[in-house]
Amino acid sequence: MDLKKFIRDIPDFPKPGIIFKDLTPLLKDRDAFATAIDHLARHYQGTRLTAIAGIESRGFIIGSALALTLRTGFLPLRKPGKLPYKTIRQEYSLEYGTDAIEIHQDAIAPGDRILLVDDLLATGGTARAGAELIRRLGGELAGIAFLIELAFLKGRERLAGEQVFSLLTF
């Protein structure tokens, strides 16, 4: 099954000059969706994992389905102010300015093995911040998984030293 056929290019989104990779056609197709999650799950079969941490919002879609398949817990990493309990925050730089993500302080116990999941690897800034959050809570980062990687943005360089896996590379 050629999963790349289900990824749609949207020119000039979210701003002029950017070609956005839209994964909603893949999610909408039950066979493509199940196949994508199955391929990701196979990659981590046999890996000891406590939980999957998904990055808001599209990382929730991939991460939750993967957590259920691998029979792990699921931890949401969210934009500032969205998580209701005590949190820690990690900032990261964007092209212009900074952004941040948060995790609940009790999401991870020391020694937990966490797989970080997002839909897309672009410059790697958000994933780098997610990895920091996991380690700051004493978690062991088992790897970082993406459905899509935009290789020309060299996000893997920013994630050097991590076990990065992406299903579809453009």
Add this chain to the structure above:
Amino acid sequence: MDLKKFIRDIPDFPKPGIIFKDLTPLLKDRDAFATAIDHLARHYQGTRLTAIAGIESRGFIIGSALALTLRTGFLPLRKPGKLPYKTIRQEYSLEYGTDAIEIHQDAIAPGDRILLVDDLLATGGTARAGAELIRRLGGELAGIAFLIELAFLKGRERLAGEQVFSLLTF
């Protein structure tokens, strides 16, 4: 398994006087998470469904895992401006002011049977708007499912006429 034990009360979130139902302890526990999704899935076993529509953001977590379990597609309903392709929008009233959600115009074909999913039924405004979006695209609404229902907010009344199912009622 008493799933209610995994729902945590957070006082004064997101604002003073509100007691927020935090489901992250349930998501974090792999058995509780799998049990919750399994219970939801059993309720719809045998129902003809084309796709599950999940409402951003926590509805993505429940909806995606449920879609994989029931082997349907998954459709994201998102805050305005987040979906990259052509959308339609539905506004709904809040205590003060209005908010809106959007769906891709090509998410649903006439005759598709859609299950709408969110984490929590409070006043029912968001779910009502989601139901409208599904019908405006020619979809048939098979039901609306929630992990948690806050019965004292009477959201079911706002969803009168719909097939509403919630797993945990407070």
